[in-house]
Amino acid sequence: MxxxxxxxxxxxxxxxxxxxxxxxxxxxxxxxxxxxxxxxxxxxxxxxxxxxxxxxxxxxxxxxxxxxxxxxxxxxxxxxxxxxxxxxxxxxxxxxxxxxxxxxxxxxxxxxxxxxxxxxxxxxxxxxxxxxxxxxxxxxxxxxxxxxxxxxxxxxxxxxxxxxxxxxxxxxxxxxxxxxxxxxxxxxxxxxxxxxxxxxxxxxxxxxxxxxxxxxxxxxxxxxxxxxxxxxxxxxxxxxxxxxxxxxxxxxxxxxGGDAGLGMEVRRQVLGDAHVDRAQERQSPFTARFQDFISRYAWGEIWTDPTLSRRERSMITLTALVAHGHYDELAMHVRAARRNGLSPEEIGAVLLQTAVYCGVPAANSAFAVAQRVLAEEEAAS
Known part of the structure; x- marks a missing residue:
């Protein structure tokens, strides 16, 4: 008004x-x-x-x-x-x-x-x-x-x-x-x-x-x-x-502040500052509204809902990404899962579960992505 x-x-x-x-x-x-x-x-x-x-x-x-x-x-x-x-x-x-x-x-x-x-x-x-x-x-x-x-x-x-x-x-x-x-x-x-x-x-x-x-x-x-x-x-x-x-x-x-401000904070906590900074640098007038939508809706509302822990949300996200073959996003969320407290063994167990419900070929590709990401993280530590 x-x-x-x-x-x-x-x-x-x-x-x-x-x-x-x-x-x-x-x-x-x-x-x-x-x-x-x-x-x-x-x-x-x-x-x-x-x-x-x-x-x-x-x-x-x-x-x-x-x-x-x-x-x-x-x-x-x-x-x-x-x-x-x-x-x-x-x-x-x-x-x-x-x-x-x-x-x-x-x-x-x-x-x-x-x-x-x-x-x-x-x-x-x-x-x-x-x-x-x-x-x-x-x-x-x-x-x-x-x-x-x-x-x-x-x-x-x-x-x-x-x-x-x-x-x-x-x-x-x-x-x-x-x-x-x-x-x-x-x-x-x-x-x-x-x-x-x-x-x-x-x-x-x-x-x-x-x-x-x-x-x-x-x-x-x-x-x-x-x-x-x-x-x-x-x-x-x-x-x-x-x-x-x-x-x-x-x-x-x-x-x-508001959902977007809280969402950006959670996004950084889950995905890491380096990833979010790169996304911000690539932002253009064409993508600005989408980036704002992601911050407000996905990170400001869904990921902040206390009903599920971040560990549980990471498991669900990994499974959904495997099911739809989004392997670039999967790599990012393997890193996020580690930040959210999942061990390599737990990530492996999640991917093994996907072999039953999403198919062996999908799980095979997912294991390859996760193995590469985990090896990179181990080398960097």
Whole structure:
């Protein structure tokens, strides 16, 4: 359910809320030059499990330009977010932001750790390549407006051949003074030395084709923030939530919790980090929804059902894979069975049972696969 909101009263940014009022709160922040529309393909899905609140930067979308002025800082924008959260009665919330919105999230996580539950920083950075280019852009916008800059927005924001006209129009119609003030904030922002102070579980999402904040910028944050995770999205440039929404949604669902988050944890426990990391690296926009489905359904619901132990589930899984001849999957689940406590002798007994009910040829192939996997594990130990 979406809650209509009136125009901002000049004290807090314009915002829109979606999802159950009693669900965990999640604030979604835009990038410079965009509006709440940046999250149009992601927010409705997240609102199934969260109280999603999208907000507009000053002078963007429906937020008043007067919320900030020349010489603004990211700290000023963070103060607006806290004022918004306070007005909604949110003492603690999760936060995801793109570019400038992500910088605001980093500031909040460093300076107001008691307010941030989980943090996701999307196509952003702990610094934006020094103040010079941003000061020049601010001066140009103050002198000439945004028309010329907006005409080149699609090249800065998206991969070749892709665009979202509504977002480009948001850029063109933003208030030039407020836009320039946001450029001032980016010019002054450099939080690299403070990143180790972040304690909130943190996800970094990078667009592999992003020229503005390339993956190296997100990797720098991931290396500095204790326990942070990094996801790179192929085929995405700077505005990944608009260009590759399904991949961004899958990453956020896994990070923010619920069945997908629990499922990813169980998946790693059963299959191992190396296997899951390889699967994540191979993920594409085409496979993102399937990976999310697997995490939520197979691992988040079935494998977490306490009716059967993981040992018992491994035995059942081995048998089913033999019955259907899925020998590549069988190799993976032989390794999983060992993690779940089955001995080589017990795995052999399961496969012997399959010879009776699935057929000798199937069991013969299964024994060959299992023997190879067990030999590899013994050699590696």
């Amino acid at each position: 979406t809650t209509p909101t009136p125009r901002a009263d000049g004290k807090v940014p314009h915002h829109r809320a979606e999802g159950p009022a009693t669900a965990p709160p999640l604030l979604l922040a835009p990038s410079l030059g965009t509006s709440t529309a940046l999250w149009d393909k992601v927010a409705p899905e997240l609102s199934v499990t969260h109280r999603v609140v999208r907000w507009d930067l000053p002078g963007h979308g429906r937020s008043p330009a007067a919320l900030i002025g020349p010489g603004a800082t990211v700290a000023d924008l963070a103060a607006l977010v806290l004022a918004l959260a306070d007005s909604l009665g949110l003492d603690r919330f999760s936060y995801a932001g793109v570019s400038l919105g992500g910088a605001v999230g980093l500031h909040l996580a460093v300076h107001h750790p008691e307010r941030i539950d989980r943090l996701a920083v999307v196509c952003s950075s702990a610094h934006f390549n020094g103040p010079g280019p941003w000061r020049e852009r601010a001066a140009k916008v103050r002198a000439e407006g945004l028309d010329e800059l907006a005409r080149g927005a699609h090249a800065r924001w998206f991969t070749p051949g892709f665009t979202v006209p509504a977002l480009v129009e948001d850029h063109r119609t933003a208030d030039s003074g407020a836009y320039a003030a946001c450029c001032d904030a980016l010019a002054a922002f450099d939080i690299r030395e403070l990143l180790p102070r972040i304690v909130a579980p943190t996800l970094l999402v990078a667009g592999r084709e992003d020229p503005a904040t390339p993956p190296a910028h997100l990797r720098e944050i991931a290396d500095a923030v204790p326990g942070a995770a990094l996801v790179e999205i192929p085929g995405a440039s700077h505005l990944a939530p608009a260009e590759r929404p399904e991949a961004v949604l899958a990453a956020l669902r896994a990070h923010l």
